Amino acid sequence: MTALNDVDLDISEGEFLCIVGASGCGKSTLLNLIAGLDTPTAGTIETGGRRVAFMFQEATLFPWLTAGQNVDLALKLRGVPKAQRKARVDELLTLVHLGGRHNKRPHELSGGMRQRTALARVLAQDAQIVLMDEPFAALDAMTRDSMHDEIERLHHELGLTIVFVTHNVREAVRLSDRTVLFSSSPGRVKAQIHVPFARPRTADDPDIAILSGELTDKLKAEVAQHVR
């Protein structure tokens, strides 16, 4: 079975790219390919030796470590000397507004705080490219809004290249510089839309609502085609 076929995407440095598509359109497969977790049967992925980090849908924090130790492990595995690690962990947790939550274990944190910790761990990897696979899908709307603000800020401050997969059109328009619409079985690029709005954006910006309305219609047409 072919998950993806003839996908040709150029992602520029510092770009925030969102990929939208119905479930099973191969968007997660694309991320796994970029991350090197899967190998393509044909074609190539070029990351130019840039470091890649991955933020998963469920916060994959290690349950035997505290929030701080989870972040610390990322540093340790990158070979950061012990003397520098403690200060860096503090810095990263503060950056995601979790200062002072060092010693909490993952199960003691709420869903939103777990994703913040996962985000801190991703940042600890000091990657230039960050892949995100529906990281906020399981969060409530309020928490998701605040995570969007956070991601937008970090993207800007750290100059990250982000590839963000979601099935939520509004989320894609809220966040991205460019949104790519995927069609299903096999996954292909159906349409690409530039999102020109100035940053920082707000969730209830009417422009975002209008553009996501248009995109939703396209996506619906695409889904209907496959249901038939």
Place this chain on the structure above:
Amino acid sequence: MSVDVQPTPVVEVPDGDAPRPPEPRQITAHSIWSWIWPKLVAVGMVVLVWQVLIWQEWKPDYVLPSPWTVAQTLWDDITSPRLWSSMQTTLTRAVRGYSLAILIGTMLGIAVVQWKVFRLGAGSLIAGLQTMPSIAWFPLAILLFGLDDSAIMFVVIIGAAPSIASGVITGIDEVPPPLLRAGKMLGARGVDRYRYIVLPAAMPSYVQGMRQGWAFSWRSLLAGELLVTIAGTTSIGGDLQLARQFGHPDQVLALMIVILVLGMIVDGIFSFFTRRIRLRRGLTGAS
């Protein structure tokens, strides 16, 4: 949609702490008492039934002595060096055999996980060995090693190692794939992968395997001491056998209590560690 969401990136974190797990309780006189009294009641019930049987004169007292007689014998045992030297022999054997079983079981488990050939060959055998009563090994062990310490050791190890190996195998097999993927993205490869991701993730199942392994090795050890009497050394199992042969039922019962208590103490240690691991990982309910 809320109207007052600010565009400023710094917003108050809207999500509070998750419901806290129960804190480890403070140890007070009250908590100790509430932990201990149900156990005292249970022991009291057993002693009561026992005493009723004595009053009914169900069996003559040279077969079933009264709780009081046994208590006196137990006290004499505890205050004499003989019991302690027997206990030392038995516990030394237990520690030596069990440590070797952990070593062998762990290596066997890792071999099965690591090499496909081992899994195909040894995987089902390990499951089978776990169901084999370890006492069935004794005739062979005695033929191989003679009436000797080694025969006991052999059976203790072969009783415990399969459980420990199977704890390792289940633990490693059942590491959640998302954690492995996360570990891979963090750059954990080779030895690091095992050290930081796989082994800690497999820990609860490993400890469970060690706990079961202990139960098996303790049973095998006592069975072995009953069967294999070595001249010149005293052991709990050996003393138990002697007490029966010389017709000291009070001694038999006193030693049985010693065996029970020793087993319970070790199991209590395991249960402490199991609980702690589960609590730390949030694997436990409110209980």
